[in-house]
Amino acid sequence: MESPQIEVTELPDDAFNAGLDQRSTDRLLLLPESWINAVEADAVYPSTTQSTLKLLQAAKIPAELALGTQQNLTLRENRSFEWVAPVLFVSQILFTQNPDVIALTLDQIGNYVSELGRGHKTVPTVKLKIAYSSSKKKKVREIKYTGPAAGLKDLPKTLAELAKDD
Amino acid sequence: MTEVLLPPITVPELGDEYNQAVAESQDYLSLARSSRVQKQLVKKLTTLKDRIKGYKIGAIRSNMEREANMLFHLQCALNAYICFLKLLLAVKTSDYHKAWVLLIDAQEYISVAHRAHHSAGHLDGLSDHLDKVEQVIFPYFNLYNSMGSVIRGGVCTVCSQAFGSCEHIEGRVYWGKLCLRVHYEVVKLDHSAFVKVPQDRRCIITEVYDDGWMLDNFTRDRKKKVGPPGEGYIGQMGGVMFHFPLLDVT
Numbered sequence: 354m355e356s357p358q359i360e361v362t363e364l365p366d367d368a369f370n371a372g373l374d375q376r377s378t379d380r381l382l383l384l385p386e387s388w389i390n391a392v393e394a395d396a397v398y399p400s401t402t403q404s405t406l407k408l409l410q411a412a413k414i415p416a417e418l419a420l421g422t423q424q425n426l427t428l429r430e431n432r433s434f435e436w437v438a439p440v441l442f443v444s445q446i447l448f449t450q451n452p453d454v455i456a457l458t459l460d461q462i463g464n465y466v467s468e469l470g471r472g473h474k475t476v477p478t479v480k481l482k483i484a485y486s487s488s489k490k491k492k493v494r495e496i497k498y499t500g501p502a503a504g505l506k507d508l509p510k511t512l513a514e515l516a517k518d519d
Numbered sequence: 520m521t522e523v524l525l526p527p528i529t530v531p532e533l534g535d536e537y538n539q540a541v542a543e544s545q546d547y548l549s550l551a552r553s554s555r556v557q558k559q560l561v562k563k564l565t566t567l568k569d570r571i572k573g574y575k576i577g578a579i580r581s582n583m584e585r586e587a588n589m590l591f592h593l594q595c596a597l598n599a600y601i602c603f604l605k606l607l608l609a610v611k612t613s614d615y616h617k618a619w620v621l622l623i624d625a626q627e628y629i630s631v632a633h634r635a636h637h638s639a640g641h642l643d644g645l646s647d648h649l650d651k652v653e654q655v656i657f658p659y660f661n662l663y664n665s666m667g668s669v670i671r672g673g674v675c676t677v678c679s680q681a682f683g684s685c686e687h688i689e690g691r692v693y694w695g696k697l698c699l700r701v702h703y704e705v706v707k708l709d710h711s712a713f714v715k716v717p718q719d720r721r722c723i724i725t726e727v728y729d730d731g732w733m734l735d736n737f738t739r740d741r742k743k744k745v746g747p748p749g750e751g752y753i754g755q756m757g758g759v760m761f762h763f764p765l766l767d768v769t
Contacts, residue, residue: 397669403682403700404689411686423683427706432665432761434716469690472630472646475716 355478357500359511364389364484368493373419374486377444379451380415381458384440384484386429388419396420400430402439405462412461414454436466436502438481445487445519448512455483455512459505466502476501485512487519525573530589533571537593540567544600548648550607550656557604564604568597568767575695587695592636594695598767599628599645603652610656615737616725619657623720624766625649631768635692658737663717664724666761667710673703676769697768711760721762728754 368389376382383406385396403423409416418426419442431437441458448455462481470477483496496511498504544560546552575590602625609618626649629642673682676699687698726733728748732741733755748754 400670400700401689407686407688411688424681426671426683428670429667429709430670431667432718432722433712433714434718465688465690468634472633472642473626474650478716 355500357498357504357507359508360497361511361515362495362497364493364495366492368484369486369491370493371488373442374444374488376417376419377442377486378446380417380447381409381454382417382419382442384419384442385421386440388440388442388484391420393420397427397429398439399437400428401437402426402428404465405439408461408465409458412457414458414461416458434475435478435480436469438462438479440482440484442484442486443512445485445489445516448485448516452509452513456506456509459508463502463505470502479505481505481508483508483512485515487515489519525570525577528574530586533574533590533593536567537571537597540564540597541600544604548600548603548607550610552607554608554611557608561601561604561608564597564601568594568601571597579694584694588635588692591692591695591697592632592638595628595632595635595768596642596645599625599632599642602628603645603649606652613738615657615735619723619737620721620762622649622653622657624764627764627766628768631692631697631766634690634697635695658739660720660723662713662715662724663720664722664758664760665712665714665717666708666722667712668708669706670703671706673700675699676701699768719762719764721764722759724756724758726757728756733757 373382383398383402385391385398398421402418403426406416406418406423443455462479466477466479479498479500479502481498484493485496486493494515496508496515498508540563544564547557547560571590571593575587575594578587578590602621606618606621606625609615609621626646629646632638632642674680675682675685675687677687677693677696678685682700682703687693689698689700691698724736726742727736728734728745731744731746733743733745734740735742745755
């Protein structure tokens with residue numbers, strides 16, 4: 354089994370979006386690819402997005418799409434054995450006031466992807482990014498995770514370190 | 520269409536029928552065994568599978584989701600055995616590409632069976648047997664085709680509603696059916712790549728160029744003469760870029 358890889362990068366200044374940050378004070382936002390300055394007409398989401406949102410909503414986790422509606426999405430379907438998640442946008446306020454939301458989300462996703470791999474010889478690789486937005490610093494840092502579903506549970510620790518830095 | 524009423528039966532009784540049919544088939548999961556008997560077993564298992572599907576429909580109509588999922592588990596397990604027998608028959612007629620597709624079908628049915636119902640691992644033996652067959656009969660494919668596309672829409676296989684509108688989650692089993700998005704619009708084909716671990720191992724290179732000939736990538740025997748490659752080219756290859764599996768999972 355491959356080892357999980359976690360990378361943290363600070364995104365350019367124009368990644369900070371006060372509107373998204375405000376919307377994310379009480380919920381997760383699911384972002385499309387190339388989400389910085391994206392507009393709805395051009396937004397392309399990973400093909401896992403609709404099922405991810407349904408999964409979170411079924412678990413009563415507050416989440417919504419940043420752009421577009423469930424009924425009207427353009428999706429990218431890749432045919433490698435990877436599970437590519439939509440980018441999860443998390444504001445500093447959401448994380449500090451409700452850290453369980455992130456842990457629960459990653460737990461739901463981890464269990465779901467493990468389920469998909471049941472009976473397969475290889476374990477699907479999860480590719481997941483979290484855009485952590487700080488309204489104090491007007492900055493967005495991106496956590497990029499690549500690895501097995503079981504490693505997702507370590508991401509809240511990484512977020513906690515970023516939150517301490519705020 | 521006339522509906523046929525099936526005699527009442529319990530899920531455990533159907534489970535017993537399944538166990539008996541599988542026990543009978545186990546002895547014939549070998550290349551050396553009689554093709555005549557293997558074909559008979561394919562018919563017998565298919566008849567049983569269709570009966571079980573009929574009872575599954577009854578369970579759905581009676582609002583018994585747990586029972587429907589248990590019967591779906593048996594449906595998928597039987598499909599895995601049927602594919603295995605058909606794989607052996609295809610190998611015997613040297614239709615290796617068809618045999619390869621049946622191998623992957625069998626492995627996927629086992630994966631879906633696991634999701635339909637937590638079993639006691641009764642399919643582990645079949646899974647291991649398929650692995651051994653794969654290693655012994657087929658060449659090793661180190662790369663597969665993986666295509667990327669941009670899509671929209673689609674319909675849910677569980678409820679037939681627009682996939683974005685229902686609550687069903689792809690890859691999960693509900694009411695004896697596997698949730699998949701189907702009938703979506705392909706807006707564009709985005710890219711193609713060679714990958715070591717694809718989503719669909721049916722997407723393989725099927726023919727390769729060698730010295731003026733196209734070779735079958737299973738037998739490595741000459742298929743057709745094509746002559747030397749044109750200027751600037753070193754050769755050509757053919758393969759399966761995309762496959763819509765027509766699995767019996769609803």
